[in-house]
Amino acid sequence: MNSEPDVPANHDENRRTFLKQSSLLTALALVPGPVVSAAAAKLDERVADAFEKIPLSLKVNGVKHKLSVEPRATLLDLLREQLHLTGTKKGCDYGQCGACTVHVDGQRVNACLSFAVMHDGQEITTIEGLADGDKLHPMQEAFVKHDGFQCGYCTPGQIMSAVACVREGHAGSEGEIREYMSGNICRCGAYANIVAAIQDVKQGGQKV
Amino acid sequence: MKTLDKQIGAPMNRVDGHQKVTGAAKYSAEYELPGMSYGVLVGSTIAKGRIAHIDTKAAVGAPGVLAVITHLNSPQVPGFKPTGKDPSQPQTVGGPLKIFHDDKVRFNDQPIALVVADTFERARYAARLVMAHYTQETHQTNMAAGAKDAFLPTSAQKNPKSPMADYQRGQADAYKTAALKIEQEYVIPTEMHHPMEMQAITAHWEAPDRLTIYDKTQGTIGTRRDFAKEWNLPEANVQVIATFVGGAFGNALHSWPHESAAIIGAKVVGRPVKLMLTREQMFTQVGYRPYTWQKVGMSATADGKITAITHESIGQTSTYEEFTESTLAQTRMMYQSPNLTTRYRIAALDVGTPIWMRGPGEATGAFALESAMDEMAYLLKLDPLEFRLRNYTDQDPEKNRPWSTKFLKECYRAGAERIGWTKRKLEPGALRDGDWLVGYGMGVGTFGAHRGAAHVSAQLLPNGTVVLQCATTDIGPGTGTAMTQIAADTLGLPPEKIRFELGNSGFPQSGSQGGSSTVNTVGQAVQDACMALKDKLRELAAAGAPAFASAKKEDVALANGYLTLGSNAATRVPYADLLKQPGAALVNVESKPTGNDGQLYSMYSFSVHFAEVRVHALTGEVRVSKLVSCADAGTIINQKTAANQMKGGAVGGIGMALMEHAIIDDRYGRYVTKDFADYHVPVHADAPAVEVYFVNQPDLHVNALGTKGIGEIATIGVAPAIANAIFNATGKRVRELPITPDKLV
Numbered sequence: 039m040n041s042e043p044d045v046p047a048n049h050d051e052n053r054r055t056f057l058k059q060s061s062l063l064t065a066l067a068l069v070p071g072p073v074v075s076a077a078a079a080k081l082d083e084r085v086a087d088a089f090e091k092i093p094l095s096l097k098v099n100g101v102k103h104k105l106s107v108e109p110r111a112t113l114l115d116l117l118r119e120q121l122h123l124t125g126t127k128k129g130c131d132y133g134q135c136g137a138c139t140v141h142v143d144g145q146r147v148n149a150c151l152s153f154a155v156m157h158d159g160q161e162i163t164t165i166e167g168l169a170d171g172d173k174l175h176p177m178q179e180a181f182v183k184h185d186g187f188q189c190g191y192c193t194p195g196q197i198m199s200a201v202a203c204v205r206e207g208h209a210g211s212e213g214e215i216r217e218y219m220s221g222n223i224c225r226c227g228a229y230a231n232i233v234a235a236i237q238d239v240k241q242g243g244q245k246v
Numbered sequence: 247m248k249t250l251d252k253q254i255g256a257p258m259n260r261v262d263g264h265q266k267v268t269g270a271a272k273y274s275a276e277y278e279l280p281g282m283s284y285g286v287l288v289g290s291t292i293a294k295g296r297i298a299h300i301d302t303k304a305a306v307g308a309p310g311v312l313a314v315i316t317h318l319n320s321p322q323v324p325g326f327k328p329t330g331k332d333p334s335q336p337q338t339v340g341g342p343l344k345i346f347h348d349d350k351v352r353f354n355d356q357p358i359a360l361v362v363a364d365t366f367e368r369a370r371y372a373a374r375l376v377m378a379h380y381t382q383e384t385h386q387t388n389m390a391a392g393a394k395d396a397f398l399p400t401s402a403q404k405n406p407k408s409p410m411a412d413y414q415r416g417q418a419d420a421y422k423t424a425a426l427k428i429e430q431e432y433v434i435p436t437e438m439h440h441p442m443e444m445q446a447i448t449a450h451w452e453a454p455d456r457l458t459i460y461d462k463t464q465g466t467i468g469t470r471r472d473f474a475k476e477w478n479l480p481e482a483n484v485q486v487i488a489t490f491v492g493g494a495f496g497n498a499l500h501s502w503p504h505e506s507a508a509i510i511g512a513k514v515v516g517r518p519v520k521l522m523l524t525r526e527q528m529f530t531q532v533g534y535r536p537y538t539w540q541k542v543g544m545s546a547t548a549d550g551k552i553t554a555i556t557h558e559s560i561g562q563t564s565t566y567e568e569f570t571e572s573t574l575a576q577t578r579m580m581y582q583s584p585n586l587t588t589r590y591r592i593a594a595l596d597v598g599t600p601i602w603m604r605g606p607g608e609a610t611g612a613f614a615l616e617s618a619m620d621e622m623a624y625l626l627k628l629d630p631l632e633f634r635l636r637n638y639t640d641q642d643p644e645k646n647r648p649w650s651t652k653f654l655k656e657c658y659r660a661g662a663e664r665i666g667w668t669k670r671k672l673e674p675g676a677l678r679d680g681d682w683l684v685g686y687g688m689g690v691g692t693f694g695a696h697r698g699a700a701h702v703s704a705q706l707l708p709n710g711t712v713v714l715q716c717a718t719t720d721i722g723p724g725t726g727t728a729m730t731q732i733a734a735d736t737l738g739l740p741p742e743k744i745r746f747e748l749g750n751s752g753f754p755q756s757g758s759q760g761g762s763s764t765v766n767t768v769g770q771a772v773q774d775a776c777m778a779l780k781d782k783l784r785e786l787a788a789a790g791a792p793a794f795a796s797a798k799k800e801d802v803a804l805a806n807g808y809l810t811l812g813s814n815a816a817t818r819v820p821y822a823d824l825l826k827q828p829g830a831a832l833v834n835v836e837s838k839p840t841g842n843d844g845q846l847y848s849m850y851s852f853s854v855h856f857a858e859v860r861v862h863a864l865t866g867e868v869r870v871s872k873l874v875s876c877a878d879a880g881t882i883i884n885q886k887t888a889a890n891q892m893k894g895g896a897v898g899g900i901g902m903a904l905m906e907h908a909i910i911d912d913r914y915g916r917y918v919t920k921d922f923a924d925y926h927v928p929v930h931a932d933a934p935a936v937e938v939y940f941v942n943q944p945d946l947h948v949n950a951l952g953t954k955g956i957g958e959i960a961t962i963g964v965a966p967a968i969a970n971a972i973f974n975a976t977g978k979r980v981r982e983l984p985i986t987p988d989k990l991v
Contacts, residue, residue, distance in 0.1 A: 108367050115366055122278055123269070124272065124276035126269070127443070128275075128444070129444070131525065132923070134525075134922035168268075181266075182259050182263040183259065185886045185890045187263075188722030189441070189722035190271050191441070191490075191493060193267060216931045217930075220931045223922065224442070225440055225441055225442050225927060226442075226894045227928065227933065229929075230893050230935055
């Protein structure tokens with residue numbers, strides 16, 4: 039796993055250390071010689087690199103992770119590249135397609151539009167955490183039954199969004215489902231089947 | 247013993263459905279390899295010229311950067327040396343862009359540098375530090391200007407029988423002298439495939455002469471050939487893996503610069519490189535449906551018989567590669583016109599090379615032809631369905647051959663009934679529901695029922711299951727599922743006992759997934775391989791039980807771990823007995839069209855789409871309220887996945903008709919549409935209920951299964967059906983797609 043328990047958990051402590059080190063570097067830099075060599079060796083950048091990682095505690099699919107991440111890493115890239123939870127997809131990286139939809143503390147969120155560090159202490163559910171062991175979630179079952187996909191790439195996002203759509207109470211009619219699912223693009227065009235799957239779950243009355 | 251249910255035609259759930267709904271399905275950027283590094287491309291900011299200076303110093307020094315590759319330091323790619331013709335790209339003249347090969351810029355956002363770093367964030371940051379200066383030349387990206395220099399494709403110049411060559415039957419341009427005629431121009435703008443999975447590749451040199459790529463491709467064998475050639479390697483040393491492909495719609499039918507770049511990057515850093523394009527780069531680097539200008543002239547007699555059609559078209563291509571497509575094919579064979587002229591030209595612009603996009607040229611051509619049919623019918627005061635029936639072809643008027651099968655009339659009847667065609671009024675604007683004007687329209691589609699050659703292996707395992715392998719891919723239609731159904735029926739095994747493996751160049755060869763040909767080709771190969779496996783098992787069984795030696799193939803049943811003979815319940819041979827020699831129950835079969843059916847018959851799939859639209863009288867907003875898509879596509883292997891594919895094609899047609907439009911700013915030669923906020927594709931709210939009807943009659947001239955193909959005809963004819971319905975609702979004829987509200991108010 040990529041958990042890094044050795045990294046100090048205290049964020050402020052780490053930040054202070056970084057600032058102290060930076061001041062030292064600045065003091066050093068007052069001497070003309072080292073100015074040149076430090077710049078050439080990109081010393082400033084390297085120091086910054088070492089200290090700019092930020093500790094982050096997350097619960098993903100019920101598993102606690104203590105991580106150290108760059109502040110510019112998105113939640114999506116953290117999930118895919120560091121936690122190897124590739125079920126959450128990158129479809130645009132601009133929050134326009136919904137392929138990266140996950141649940142953060144139960145709310146649907148585009149993982150590409152939020153930095154990982156914004157989620158300290160929060161609970162994330164991805165498609166990998168939706169099923170109960172080997173037993174598929176009713177929405178997953180319904181997507182298989184109604185063939186609510188073709189290539190499968192937008193599917194995890196559609197399913198996470200669909201579950202939230204039902205939980206939010208926005209699955210009252212076909213029209214309402216279409217409206218509240220319009221943030222999830224399916225370029226294969228399996229929309230009618232996705233809507234049928236959501237209606238089936240909604241009408242089936244199972245716990246979502 | 248319980249008889250097994252017939253699988254062909256059944257609405258079976260997808261065999262890979264579980265993987266797709268749980269996130270377990272792995273796409274090309276999702277493989278974990280030790281030492282993974284990340285590549286980010288830097289694109290040019292001019293459309294034409296030379297790189298005068300490129301400063302990579304800051305990027306090289308940025309944290310985590312492993313390499314910055316440009317034309318100045320890229321390793322020599324053996325295949326980039328000029329060799330004249332490029333046989334791996336037979337459809338085109340010229341050749342794919344040779345990345346980092348020289349200082350020339352041929353289109354805006356052409357990759358000019360690759361930054362490789364140990365994390366994605368670091369690679370992306372460092373890519374922003376690369377600075378380039380150019381010697382700019384005057385570019386041309388405007389089609390209206392470029393069309394002045396349009397030319398006959400080289401393939402047609404060399405071969406007058408090429409489908410791209412000028413075509414003539416009867417008198418040339420005979421419509422011009424007729425009394426009842428129309429003459430109109432139609433435009434389709436540049437459209438982008440935009441599969442949800444952006445193009446991605448993970449390139450890994452496992453040894454200095456051994457390359458593995460996990461790649462988004464529609465053809466593992468073609469991609470292997472391209473990169474083996476690029477690196478001068480034996481094909482066996484290159485492995486292409488594409489187990490899951492997140493949509494493609496044609497844009498993974500070509501090897502693109504980013505793939506070459508990732509492979510070069512992996513070579514330089516000695517680590518695997520993962521590279522996924524950005525959505526913005528998807529506009530510039532991986533093809534598109536070309537902007538196409540068309541003109542149709544048509545004449546008819548007063549009683550509705552077409553006397554002449556002239557259909558001309560000019561499509562865009564790049565300056566370095568000639569792209570052509572069958573824009574005018576449908577016009578030559580769909581209607582019985584004694585005089586018919588087609589002229590196809592291309593115009594080279596300073597843009598990336600286009601590539602077939604779903605329905606490809608036929609969908610573009612059908613927009614013009616089927617709109618013109620509607621215009622002519624209106625001129626004649628005829629119902630457009632009646633007009634089509636009066637010009638129906640019972641044999642192919644282009645090649646003067648019988649159709650292998652054609653059930654288009656059955657599609658017309660079924661579709662008209664389902665949409666409620668009788669509600670349609672001849673005069674536009676006659677139906678209204680409050681502020682909404684209601685209209686009905688139709689459009690016809692056709693695509694060749696192509697079948698190629700494919701190899702499939704089939705192996706019986708000791709646990710009684712059968713594993714089939716083929717290099718084909720599945721970009722979404724459900725190939726693995728359809729193949730499993732075909733194998734189940736042929737072998738007499740339940741589908742759970744069959745595993746169809748695909749998406750790996752190490753498996754037996756097949757062509758790319760494109761042109762609606764996979765089930766026609768690979769499906770037949772699966773059936774052939776299963777028959778061969780049964781033969782082999784019978785031979786092996788005969789050694790243990792002589793009763794099998796004289797048995798008919800059809801009578802041999804495989805079930806519950808035993809081979810049995812229907813006529814003799816006592817004859818039972820356990821599978822395990824057959825497997826005493828290694829590989830004993832393995833066959834590898836090549837399947838290809840035999841006989842001369844291809845010369846004797848014209849083979850096509852047919853579709854008709856009926857649309858009901860509602861146009862807001864004040865705002866011009868168009869809602870497609872209902873679509874009915876009917877297909878004569880031969881045998882349907884899986885009702886559920888096939889219907890899904892038809893519905894998806896219809897949604898693609900809605901995008902084409904109403905919203906898709908890639909806009910280039912000609913001052914800079916750069917797309918201003920660069921994401922889904924600017925380039926609109928249909929979302930849930932845009933997608934109506936689509937009713938699908940299949941004739942489901944086998945065409946045994948195509949193959950023994952009787953399939954004809956679905957993927958393309960699902961889209962071809964949808965856009966004109968919607969455009970025609972909008973005319974019927976509003977009286978406004980829009981001949982330039984997309985039909986946005988500004989064109990209706």
